[in-house]
Amino acid sequence: MRRRSVLSGALLAAGAVVILLPMAVMAIWVFTERWAWPALWPQSFSLRAAREVLHRSGQLAGVLASSVGISLAVAVLSVIVGLMTARAVTAYDFPGKGLAVFFTSLPLMVPVTVFAMGVQVTFIRLGLNNTVHGVILAHLLYSLPYAVYLITDGMRALGTALEEQARVLGATGPGAFRRVTLPLLAPVLLAAFSMAYIVSFSQYFLTLLLGGGQVKTFTMVMVPYLQGGERNIASVYSVLFLAVTFLLLTLFGRLARRWMRHGGGDFYG
Amino acid sequence: MDLSIRDLRVRLQDTEILHGVDLDIADGEFVALLGPSGCGKSTLIKSVAGLLDASGGEIRADGQSLLAVPPERRGTVIVFQDLRLFPHITVYENIAFSLTLKKRPREETVRTVEGLLEEVQLPGYGKRRIRELSGGEMQRVALARALAAEPKLLLLDEPFTGLNEKLRFEMGRLVQKLHRERGLTTVLITHDRQEALRLADRVALMQDGRILQHGAPEDIFWHPVSRTVAEYFGKVNCLPGRAEDGRFSCVLGDWPCDLADGSWTAAIRPFDMHPVPGGADYAVTGIDFLGETAELTLTGPAGAVTCALTAGALAELGLAVGSRTGLMADPGRAVYFREEERA
Amino acid sequence: MSGRKAAPWLLLLPHILLTALFLVGLGAGLVQSLGVIPALGLTEPTLDYYKEVLTRPDMLRSVLYSLRIALLSALIATGAGVGICAVLTVSRRAHDRLVGLVRLPIAVPHVVVALLTVLLCSQNGLLARLACALGLIGEQSQFPALLYDGAGVGVILAYVWKETPFIVYFVLALMANVNENLGQAAVNLGARPWRAFCRVTLPLCRNTILSGFLIIFVFALGAYELPFLLGATVPKALPVLAYIEYMHPDMRHRPYAMALNGIVILLSVVSAMAYYALMRRKVAALERGGGA
Numbered sequence: 001m002r003r004r005s006v007l008s009g010a011l012l013a014a015g016a017v018v019i020l021l022p023m024a025v026m027a028i029w030v031f032t033e034r035w036a037w038p039a040l041w042p043q044s045f046s047l048r049a050a051r052e053v054l055h056r057s058g059q060l061a062g063v064l065a066s067s068v069g070i071s072l073a074v075a076v077l078s079v080i081v082g083l084m085t086a087r088a089v090t091a092y093d094f095p096g097k098g099l100a101v102f103f104t105s106l107p108l109m110v111p112v113t114v115f116a117m118g119v120q121v122t123f124i125r126l127g128l129n130n131t132v133h134g135v136i137l138a139h140l141l142y143s144l145p146y147a148v149y150l151i152t153d154g155m156r157a158l159g160t161a162l163e164e165q166a167r168v169l170g171a172t173g174p175g176a177f178r179r180v181t182l183p184l185l186a187p188v189l190l191a192a193f194s195m196a197y198i199v200s201f202s203q204y205f206l207t208l209l210l211g212g213g214q215v216k217t218f219t220m221v222m223v224p225y226l227q228g229g230e231r232n233i234a235s236v237y238s239v240l241f242l243a244v245t246f247l248l249l250t251l252f253g254r255l256a257r258r259w260m261r262h263g264g265g266d267f268y269g
Numbered sequence: 270m271d272l273s274i275r276d277l278r279v280r281l282q283d284t285e286i287l288h289g290v291d292l293d294i295a296d297g298e299f300v301a302l303l304g305p306s307g308c309g310k311s312t313l314i315k316s317v318a319g320l321l322d323a324s325g326g327e328i329r330a331d332g333q334s335l336l337a338v339p340p341e342r343r344g345t346v347i348v349f350q351d352l353r354l355f356p357h358i359t360v361y362e363n364i365a366f367s368l369t370l371k372k373r374p375r376e377e378t379v380r381t382v383e384g385l386l387e388e389v390q391l392p393g394y395g396k397r398r399i400r401e402l403s404g405g406e407m408q409r410v411a412l413a414r415a416l417a418a419e420p421k422l423l424l425l426d427e428p429f430t431g432l433n434e435k436l437r438f439e440m441g442r443l444v445q446k447l448h449r450e451r452g453l454t455t456v457l458i459t460h461d462r463q464e465a466l467r468l469a470d471r472v473a474l475m476q477d478g479r480i481l482q483h484g485a486p487e488d489i490f491w492h493p494v495s496r497t498v499a500e501y502f503g504k505v506n507c508l509p510g511r512a513e514d515g516r517f518s519c520v521l522g523d524w525p526c527d528l529a530d531g532s533w534t535a536a537i538r539p540f541d542m543h544p545v546p547g548g549a550d551y552a553v554t555g556i557d558f559l560g561e562t563a564e565l566t567l568t569g570p571a572g573a574v575t576c577a578l579t580a581g582a583l584a585e586l587g588l589a590v591g592s593r594t595g596l597m598a599d600p601g602r603a604v605y606f607r608e609e610e611r612a
Numbered sequence: 613m614s615g616r617k618a619a620p621w622l623l624l625l626p627h628i629l630l631t632a633l634f635l636v637g638l639g640a641g642l643v644q645s646l647g648v649i650p651a652l653g654l655t656e657p658t659l660d661y662y663k664e665v666l667t668r669p670d671m672l673r674s675v676l677y678s679l680r681i682a683l684l685s686a687l688i689a690t691g692a693g694v695g696i697c698a699v700l701t702v703s704r705r706a707h708d709r710l711v712g713l714v715r716l717p718i719a720v721p722h723v724v725v726a727l728l729t730v731l732l733c734s735q736n737g738l739l740a741r742l743a744c745a746l747g748l749i750g751e752q753s754q755f756p757a758l759l760y761d762g763a764g765v766g767v768i769l770a771y772v773w774k775e776t777p778f779i780v781y782f783v784l785a786l787m788a789n790v791n792e793n794l795g796q797a798a799v800n801l802g803a804r805p806w807r808a809f810c811r812v813t814l815p816l817c818r819n820t821i822l823s824g825f826l827i828i829f830v831f832a833l834g835a836y837e838l839p840f841l842l843g844a845t846v847p848k849a850l851p852v853l854a855y856i857e858y859m860h861p862d863m864r865h866r867p868y869a870m871a872l873n874g875i876v877i878l879l880s881v882v883s884a885m886a887y888y889a890l891m892r893r894k895v896a897a898l899e900r901g902g903g904a
Contacts, residue, residue, distance in 0.1 A: 007699055007703065008699050008700060008703040011696060011699050011700075011710075012709065012710055012713075015696070015710060015713055015714070016713060018773070019713055019714075019716055019717055019773075019777075020713075020716075021732075021738075022728035022729075022731065022732050022773070023716070023728070025728070025731045025732060025738050026724075026727065026728055026731060029731060037736045037740075037741065037744075037752055038740075038741050038744040038745065038752075039741065040738075040741050040742070040745055080626075081626045081627055081630070084623040084624070084625075084626060084627070085623065085624060085626075085627040087623050088619075088620040088621075088623035088624045088627075089620075091620075092619060092620035092623075094617075094620045094621070098892070100624060100627070101891065102888050102891065103627070103631045104627065105887070105891070106631070106634065106884065107634060108827045108830065108831075108887075109826070109827075109830050109880050109881075109883055109884035109887055110634075110638060110830070110834075110877065110880050110884075111830060111831065111833060111834015111835060111851065111876055111880065112834065112835070112836070113834045113835070113836050113851040113854060113855065113873065113876070114638070114641060114834055114873040114876050114877055114880070115634065115637050115638065115641075116637075117641060117854065117855070117858050117869060117870065117873055118637040118638055118639075118640045118641025118642070118644070118870070118873065119633070119634075119636065119637025119638075119640065119641075121640055122633070122636050122637060122640060137630075137633070140630065141630055141633070141634055144627075144630065148627075161349070161351065161353050162353055162355060164315075164320050164340075164347075164349075164353075165347070165349060165353035165355075166355075166366070167319075167320065167339075167340040167341055168318045168319075168320065168340050168341075168343075168345060168346050168347045168418075169341075169346060169366050169367045169370070169414065169415070169418045170341045170367045170370045170371065170418055171341055171366075171370055172339070172341050173339075175341075175370065179366075180355055183357050184355075184356070184357055198718065198719050201721060202720075202721035202722060202723075204721070204722065204723055204836065204837045205835070205836040205837065205851075205855075208836075209855075218721075219721055219723045219837075222723050222724070222727075223723055223837075223841070226723065226726060226727055226730070226841060227841070231727070231730065231731060234727050235727065235731075238724045238727055242719070242720065242724065245719060246719070249719075260357050
């Protein structure tokens with residue numbers, strides 16, 4: 001028993017080092033002015049990189065707005081379409097259900113590069129190429145599988161019993177769904193929302209090709225600095241955007257928890 | 270609500286579960302739906318409540334067909350076996366669920382919920398969370414929540430399963446009391462025959478998706494229509510015999526009857542079979558001592574026969590396993606079935 | 613209840629439209645890979661582009677380079693992820709802290725992972741400096757070139773850092789659940805915890821683990837950022853090469869891009885079929901549970 005807990009303690013420590021050390025180094029780079037070989041600690045610090053990024057605050061605000069806006073839109077759409085799809089496959093039987101379930105995860109099996117180069121002609125024809133709408137649509141395709149997967153599992157765990165109870169107590173079908181199932185699914189919806197947001201936020205290639213440089217998201221601005229070897233500016237952007245992601249997801253977590261009040265955690269304990 | 274079910278058929282995933290159920294329930298009646306697990310009891314009440322679609326037949330409430338009415342407008346409320354309390358809201362909000370749907374004024378809702386909590390003997394429990402409740406408390410909350418929905422027909426799907434005997438008895442009494450005070454048409458599903466006989470105005474016995482018999486507890490107990498029904502309510506001794514010229518004769522003797530001539534089987538309850546001192550045709554092959562009463566297995570010319578007697582009578586007779594005794598049947602309450610019914 | 617027939621289709625409608633768009637993109641890519649681009653007057657389907665892609669040494673090297681990166685990173689990440697899940701499950705430790713920690717890399721975009729890899733693993737990164745401080749090396753150039761190298765070590769390391777947590781996230785809940793219910797029963801019957809885990813829990817989680825492996829394998833096969841930012845100039849990874857051909861001013865290069873993509877699709881289709889086979893059980897469970 002003791003040996004096992006030592007093992008998992010060591011694992012935790014190793015995990016912490018491997019995961020946190022690179023993040024810490026990046027955080028140091030935000031303030032690094034000079035860090036010459038072979039020193040283990042920077043020779044001088046400054047706020048130059050941070051200032052430089054903030055100096056072009058117009059550009060920064062624009063990138064922040066389009067990045068966060070696109071990812072939020074994708075996350076909201078993923079949760080809505082995910083809910084509808086999950087509901088269809090958990091509550092109903094219909095011919096072709098197996099295929100429908102398979103198609104929900106198909107994008108996980110087709111890399112973004114393949115899809116993006118193939119679909120661009122269609123996007124141009126539909127007038128979606130180089131537009132925010134087009135980028136949102138493309139991101140949605142790749143965020144949705146995670147949302148559907150998580151929500152389907154949650155719905156299946158919840159079952160239909162409580163909705164049946166609500167119906168016989170006088171709730172209409174949609175009413176029972178809204179008053180009982182939806183709040184109890186809140187933790188799952190939050191997980192789906194977060195995952196969809198993250199997947200969209202991390203996209204590079206879809207935005208590069210289908211946004212055509214017109215749609216500037218965080219990854220679009222960040223990559224040139226990385227290629228140019230401007231480590232501190234790349235670090236400033238990364239830390240800033242990760243902080244925004246973290247804050248947003250924490251905020252939504254709070255909202256979700258307030259919405260369903262005392263947990264419903266019985267199902268996911 | 271006056272409920273009438275005619276030839277109701279329900280299929281679940283290509284299997285017919287109910288094969289033509291007929292049942293009438295009068296307004297204000299308390300009916301116990303009795304039957305072994307898997308006989309279709311739950312399917313029946315879910316169909317009545319509109320949670321399952323009928324594939325054939327008719328359900329009418331006060332003369333109006335219910336089949337096209339969605340569950341929320343049927344006025345039929347189920348208390349499920351697993352209670353199905355909403356875990357994300359408080360006791361108060363659970364009970365107030367239907368009142369909120371009806372947009373009742375706040376003060377009225379508060380008054381109603383508090384009154385109901387009082388009635389189910391849980392005053393002051395409103396703010397509690399569901400996971401803080403004990404099993405018995407959850408049952409009471411589920412009951413209160415159902416009553417708050419002002420059901421025209423209350424359907425209880427074995428809600429007392431899982432309680433200990435004492436709590437179970439108390440809950441039964443509570444339901445009976447609420448039923449009497451409110452005059453609420455109530456159906457209680459149970460597989461406990463004593464519970465059914467004790468609480469209900471009438472008992473309906475179900476098996477394999479059909480209703481076998483429906484009647485007052487004493488009626489169904491004393492006048493079962495088949496051997497299956499008779500056996501469901503307790504042990505019976507079945508004695509094959511013949512009726513001729515108004516007399517029935519079997520291995521235990523003959524006595525007057527008003528049967529048509531032919532082969533019949535007499536079913537006699539254990540407490541109408543008496544060991545008699547003096548005789549020696551029967552050997553005592555088993556004694557089940559049950560406290561106030563005891564059951565004796567006697568083996569002899571009539572095969573293995575069960576007699577029930579009070580513990581006092583057993584002591585007086587001084588019988589033990591291995592002793593021999595005579596046997597007498599009291600045919601006054603015997604029930605007769607045609608031979609072929611044995612199948 | 614009326615409309616039960618139509619309801620699932622209405623609910624599925626947005627998903628069906630999205631799937632249609634997805635399949636159109638996929639189909640268009642496949643058609644172009646056969647050299648059919650009517651706008652350029654190319655209408656005859658041919659397998660020449662595939663042949664050429666698989667016989668031109670530089671392109672074949674790209675195919676093998678990508679396969680190698682995808683396979684190695686997916687294998688290592690799956691192995692490490694399952695190992696972590698196993699230790700946590702068997703020691704029955706409260707995983708809250710680790711699960712929180714593990715979620716962190718999932719939220720980090722690949723371009724940021726590329727930055728982290730540069731900061732740590734380049735020849736003047738932190739690891740090289742540590743090696744120097746420990747006296748293992750004296751010059752930057754003595755530190756092995758992990759980035760921009762033909763072996764793709766840096767790319768693989770970056771994928772492992774990013775995808776191991778994904779596997780943990782994907783597998784841990786199920787594994788803990790299975791072990792709690794069935795593994796404990798096996799322990800109760802006298803099996804030692806690790807033995808019970810290997811004999812009962814692990815086999816029951818097999819399909820989920822394989823699904824996770826396939827997801828990250830296909831991802832690494834076709835992802836652009838990491839090989840683009842951390843990979844070698846020669847050979848280039850498949851997606852990088854495909855993008856170069858795709859963006860070539862001469863549109864007649866486009867079928868090469870699509871043929872390269874076609875190879876990725878082929879590998880993906882094989883993976884997808886395996887994934888579908890793995891999911892059938894889940895679908896069957898849905899069918900049993902649904903329609904009540």
